[in-house]
Amino acid sequence: MLWIALHLPHLPLQALRWSHPGFEATLAVAVAEQHRLLGVNRAARALGVQTGQSVATALSLAPELLVLPRDLRREAEVVETVALALAALTPNLVLQPSGVLLEVQGSLRLFGGVRHLWRRAVALAQTAGAQARLALAPTASAAWLLATSGITRRRMLRATACARQLDRVPVAALAELVPIAPRQAELLQALGVQRVGELRRLPRAGLQRRLGKALSVALDRAYGEQPDPRVWFMPPERFEVRRELLQRADDAAVLVATVEALLPALRGWLQLKWHAAIELSLRLRHEHGREPLPDTVLRLQLSTPSRDMNQLALLWRERLQRHALAAPVYELGLALEGSVPHGGTPGELLTGPGQTGGEHAALLDRLVARVGAERVRRFMPVADHRPERAQRGVPITDEAGLKPASAEASSALPRPSWLLSTPQPLAVDDYGRPLHGGPLALCSRAERIEGGWFDGGLVRRDYHVAVGADHRLRWIYRERCSAVAARDPGAWFLHGWFG
Structure with missing residues (x-):
């Protein structure tokens, strides 16, 4: 097996609510939990504040530092959104508290090898707005340990090379695999153990007696000496993701870029569920002034079920460009309102005659997004002999009442177009x-x-x-x-x- 680990080192900072009162881009910000800093932004690092410091020490260095509590719920939402985007590479995903594990052995041939798959994973993570550190190894624990340890070489295809690289990992990084109590950390420091390789060379019986069996099992799983069972990620029953903007948006360009960053997660959800989208909604949350403004909800109905994210991005761009914002927007919410089971489109060597329905449906969807559904109409046959009353125009999205004309109204004689x-x-x-x-x-x-x-x-x-x-x-x-x-x-x- 082959695993890719995607670690989000700045997840506590990335999951912050940027709409917090007094929040500015140049403000020194830190995230804390139990009086210890978990993440700091660039402005805080310029003042000498570092991750791992106590809150008291950080405030003594920078009294203007804004310290916010950790938001575990929003961190879980960010990890789930990144996992859905990575589902385009493989359905075998494992969620971690600060990242995602991907089992990609079965995807190598599909994506043209390890190098192309690695680049695709990096691109998807960047599109989803994640600052990630990736690693590749034959086991899940080894990949996660390489990704979280901070070492330079993090792509190992063979077990022997992976074992040599794991031996160089600092012992402190084992806390990502198994909880290490302060007493155990003090014992390792007293023994002079700094690397994982040094720890494995210690007598196994004494190691288990002093440090517990869980640490030995975690090491065996990382080195591939024991099975490493994992619980696969199951997507939620309903797709709905949110993205808070770093700055208030009052034009369509910023909104389109944000929607395009959310579409990879939609594609992953559709692929995991074997569905195709038929209706989407976009909720715009406005900045409140003296009077609160209700959210604006835009809907997008597709003429045919689709998984084409390029087409959806184009439709949302057309839809947002013709919509006048009532007020600046600070948060977007993309939801899937309707989908149908879809097993994919079979590929053929030669395109047959009558296989242009997809292009025709894409053109209709684009026209609806540009000018509105009420201005794009289709003709519905009516059972009437009079030519001027034999059909009537209905909106393109109106499927009710579209019944075929009766045999009495039809004629074998030619009719003009x-x-x-x-x-x-x-x-x-x-x-x-x-x-x-x-x-x-x-x-x-x-x-x-x-x-x-x-x-x-x-x-x-x-x-x-x-x-x-x-x-x-x-x-x-x-x-x-x-x-x-x-x-x-x-x-x-x-x-x-x-x-």
Whole structure:
């Protein structure tokens, strides 16, 4: 097996609520737990504050330091979001308190080897907004130990090379694998043990008696001498992630970049669940002024289920660019409102005729995102013989009532692709032939259409396909209704054009 460990060394600082009152980018900030600093930002390090110091020492060095408590819940949310983004590489994920473990042996051939897989993992972590330290090793414990120890070489493919590198790891890094009590740390210091290799050379019986069996088992698992069972990560039943902005956003560019950073987590959730998205929502939390403003919720409905994150990013960009913000935004929330089971699209060597549905659906989704669903319409057939009432336009997202036309309303005779909204009267020559840029020649027998007696819109027409001097096909008719025929027995009308 082969494991990649992704450690988030700045997780306590990364999980902070940047909307905390008085929070500024240049402010010295530290995160503390039990009066000990777990993380400091760059401004605090410039004042001499370091991770691991006590709160009292840090405040003596920098009285203006803002010390905030650790937020374990938000840290877990950040780790879960990063894990969902990494699910694009493998479904075998293990959550750690400060990172993720990935079992990638089965993904090497898919991604073209270790080097390409490593680069892909780094890119996904950066896209998700995580400052990560990665390591690769044959066992999960070894990969995690290399990632958290701070040593330089962290990519080990063979067990022998991994064992030699583990021997150089400081003993203090073992606290990432098993809890080490202060008494045990004092004992190791008294023995002069500084490296893991030195600890393994000690007599095993005495080591277990003084330091406990858990430490020996953790070392055996790291070196691959004992099985290392893990609990696989199970994605939540509903996908919903949030991202707090580092600065207030009042334009679409910042919001689009934040949404694109959340989409890799959505792709991982869909792949783990074997689903495809059909409806998404984006919640914008506004900065409150004198009066609180409600959240803005934008919805995105897809014409066909999709896992294409590039297409979703394009749709959200179109949607956000045409939305006027009521107030600056400080937090985004992306949620999956609807999905369907989707096993993927089978690949084929040659594209068959009729396989352009995906491009057509993507075009429709983009039009809806750009101009709105109410302005993109589709035609719904209606059981009516009258051509002008045989179909009606409905919004593209309206699926209710889209029923096929009845057999009575259908016809085997040709119908034009472009129907005029109002029939255009045609002139006639001395012989009664219709004129439209010249005499028209009839190309088909008469098709009589009678209907509308039930709603007061009675029509009686004889339709023909006619061709003119320009060789364009027209759909014309002669009115047979008694009122019109009595007034002008030779009245012709142009009703449509053939494409």
